[in-house]
Amino acid sequence: MKILVSGAGGFVGRKLIEQLSAGHQVVALDKSCAGLVPSPELTVLEGDICDPAMRETAISDGVDALVHLATVPGGGAEQDTDLAWRVNMEAGQALISVAAGQGNRPRVIFASSIAVYGEPLPAVVDDTTPLRPFLFYGAHKAMMEQWIATLIRRGAIEGLSLRLPGIIARPPAPSGLKSAFMSNVFHAALAGESFVSPMSEKAAMWLMSVEQIARNFQHALTLPSDAFVEPYAVTLPAVLVSMKDLIEEIAVQTGWDSARVSYEPDAALEAGFGSYPPLKAERAKALGFEDDGSVARLVRAALGHIRKGTKGES
Amino acid sequence: MKILVSGAGGFVGRKLIEQLSAGHQVVALDKSCAGLVPSPELTVLEGDICDPAMRETAISDGVDALVHLATVPGGGAEQDTDLAWRVNMEAGQALISVAAGQGNRPRVIFASSIAVYGEPLPAVVDDTTPLRPFLFYGAHKAMMEQWIATLIRRGAIEGLSLRLPGIIARPPAPSGLKSAFMSNVFHAALAGESFVSPMSEKAAMWLMSVEQIARNFQHALTLPSDAFVEPYAVTLPAVLVSMKDLIEEIAVQTGWDSARVSYEPDAALEAGFGSYPPLKAERAKALGFEDDGSVARLVRAALGHIRKGTKGES
Numbered sequence: 001m002k003i004l005v006s007g008a009g010g011f012v013g014r015k016l017i018e019q020l021s022a023g024h025q026v027v028a029l030d031k032s033c034a035g036l037v038p039s040p041e042l043t044v045l046e047g048d049i050c051d052p053a054m055r056e057t058a059i060s061d062g063v064d065a066l067v068h069l070a071t072v073p074g075g076g077a078e079q080d081t082d083l084a085w086r087v088n089m090e091a092g093q094a095l096i097s098v099a100a101g102q103g104n105r106p107r108v109i110f111a112s113s114i115a116v117y118g119e120p121l122p123a124v125v126d127d128t129t130p131l132r133p134f135l136f137y138g139a140h141k142a143m144m145e146q147w148i149a150t151l152i153r154r155g156a157i158e159g160l161s162l163r164l165p166g167i168i169a170r171p172p173a174p175s176g177l178k179s180a181f182m183s184n185v186f187h188a189a190l191a192g193e194s195f196v197s198p199m200s201e202k203a204a205m206w207l208m209s210v211e212q213i214a215r216n217f218q219h220a221l222t223l224p225s226d227a228f229v230e231p232y233a234v235t236l237p238a239v240l241v242s243m244k245d246l247i248e249e250i251a252v253q254t255g256w257d258s259a260r261v262s263y264e265p266d267a268a269l270e271a272g273f274g275s276y277p278p279l280k281a282e283r284a285k286a287l288g289f290e291d292d293g294s295v296a297r298l299v300r301a302a303l304g305h306i307r308k309g310t311k312g313e314s
Numbered sequence: 315m316k317i318l319v320s321g322a323g324g325f326v327g328r329k330l331i332e333q334l335s336a337g338h339q340v341v342a343l344d345k346s347c348a349g350l351v352p353s354p355e356l357t358v359l360e361g362d363i364c365d366p367a368m369r370e371t372a373i374s375d376g377v378d379a380l381v382h383l384a385t386v387p388g389g390g391a392e393q394d395t396d397l398a399w400r401v402n403m404e405a406g407q408a409l410i411s412v413a414a415g416q417g418n419r420p421r422v423i424f425a426s427s428i429a430v431y432g433e434p435l436p437a438v439v440d441d442t443t444p445l446r447p448f449l450f451y452g453a454h455k456a457m458m459e460q461w462i463a464t465l466i467r468r469g470a471i472e473g474l475s476l477r478l479p480g481i482i483a484r485p486p487a488p489s490g491l492k493s494a495f496m497s498n499v500f501h502a503a504l505a506g507e508s509f510v511s512p513m514s515e516k517a518a519m520w521l522m523s524v525e526q527i528a529r530n531f532q533h534a535l536t537l538p539s540d541a542f543v544e545p546y547a548v549t550l551p552a553v554l555v556s557m558k559d560l561i562e563e564i565a566v567q568t569g570w571d572s573a574r575v576s577y578e579p580d581a582a583l584e585a586g587f588g589s590y591p592p593l594k595a596e597r598a599k600a601l602g603f604e605d606d607g608s609v610a611r612l613v614r615a616a617l618g619h620i621r622k623g624t625k626g627e628s
Contacts, residue, residue, distance in 0.1 A: 085407065143457040147453055149446070150448065
């Protein structure tokens with residue numbers, strides 16, 4: 001299978017490319033593809049998804065599937081709404097249009113987000129919870145879900161939108177994500193530094209390791225075509241964990257002294273990123289998508305990812 | 315109140331302008347505004363909504379409300395998907411953004427469509443029926459509903475999306491609407507001509523007269539701000555009528571010989587435009603929106619509109 005991955009140079013994209021390159025032809029497209037090494041299996045295209053010529057080039061040799069990760073995320077979209085509209089809406093629509101225009105009904109797997117739900121959330125989120133985004137980012141994701149579902153209904157493409165929970169542990173660099181604290185706590189622990197939590201102890205989050213989300217994208221690429229039924233978007237399962245439990249598990253696994261953590265909750269941030277109720281992701285589970293299974297395994301995977309990355313750079 | 319109406323030169327727009335000009339300051343914006351006569355109450359702006367300068371000009375003196383009617387409709391959007399995306403998505407988003415940018419939380423009333431439901435429809439459509447558009451047009455409307463609802467949640471605007479049923483009777487000119495037959499049957503009757511129905515006798519439609527939809531837009535402009543609650547889109551009530559009953563009522567009111575009608579159903583067209591089940595538009599009714607009340611009144615209003623238009627041109 002020949003797979004185009006947009007946003008391939010990002011945090012999730014790089015992990016997915018690493019997993020996919022064994023056994024597939026992959027085209028990696030991103031503005032920056034630093035560290036992605038071309039090989040017989042991997043074509044690396046560095047360019048702007050907003051450039052029509054780059055979109056044509058990416059599809060020019062034909063693709064069987066598109067994993068569409070490229071996005072201006074939550075914080076970035078709030079700061080530059082126009083750029084976010086161009087990337088998240090116009091460029092996304094145009095890239096999928098070029099892929100559909102091949103006429104081979106390519107599989108499109110779209111990285112949506114739990115930001116489609118907005119806030120406040122009901123007592124339990126399940127597959128019937130209405131989409132009421134508040135962030136521009138969440139609105140863009142909900143709108144693209146609708147567009148992709150329409151193209152699937154029309155037979156132009158096949159596929160699914162996956163709503164991603166918080167993915168950890170991202171690199172410490174600024175990523176435009178308002179949820180960066182979820183990853184920064186890991187970096188603080190590994191460095192033995194103090195950490196100021198912008199969430200209260202009881203703040204609750206839906207989290208998934210980057211390894212697990214990459215496996216879920218791979219799974220979506222291997223599902224039989226008849227697995228894709230209405231509605232063409234699913235919320236992925238996730239580990240629900242409080243800030244306190246997350247910190248204590250990180251401390252146990254790293255030897256970090258959790259007394260180095262102080263709590264200075266930011267009410268607005270906690271409303272958006274730390275107020276998640278129980279999640280019943282039954283449709284996604286029935287389709288074979290999985291979460292990390294436990295807080296311990298989630299933390300182990302996140303720490304393993306950081307350590308591997310550090311080793312690779314040394 | 316100062317009201318900007320986009321798509322003001324269209325069928326619904328002209329009727330609305332006629333009703334609004336008594337008692338409001340109105341800015342009419344459209345590519346063609348033929349027949350709209352500027353007055354102290356009515357500013358006529360002929361220009362392309364896709365032109366950023368024209369959008370700025372339309373808002374430059376400040377507006378309290380925007381009735382956003384401008385659209386590339388169903389058939390037109392299928393024929394030119396790129397143009398439809400630019401008008402229905404990009405220009406719509408940009409126009410609303412300029413209005414919101416005034417900082418006065420303007421009221422935005424958006425002309426959505428029952429095309430958001432797609433096909434096939436369930437046995438009854440009510441306020442819980444999921445949106446599963448099939449036409450590009452329907453997808454654009456569903457996406458813009460989501461965008462407008464997000465801006466309302468954020469406090470940038472207030473307002474509502476109204477899902478319009480089939481509006482009759484449109485002028486006989488080609489309008490890009492796949493549902494033109496709903497109006498053409500009236501023109502055939504008034505001309506005493508034969509009519510080939512692309513619907514079977516039992517085909518069922520949701521219809522509203524242009525007078526009634528203009529009254530509903532006016533009503534939306536006069537609702538108190540606290541009437542607008544989640545979800546920020548409502549399906550308007552409509553008269554449910556079969557093709558046979560519609561034709562017989564037209565015959566009764568015009569003296570047309572309904573034997574001049576032959577039925578040559580187009581299965582695809584009937585699936586899209588003639589397969590409407592009972593509609594329970596309870597939310598819209600609770601907000602005070604109304605349908606024409608009966609098939610007889612619907613037909614009388616539609617015939618009256620055509621006759622008035624003909625007289626006005628003579």
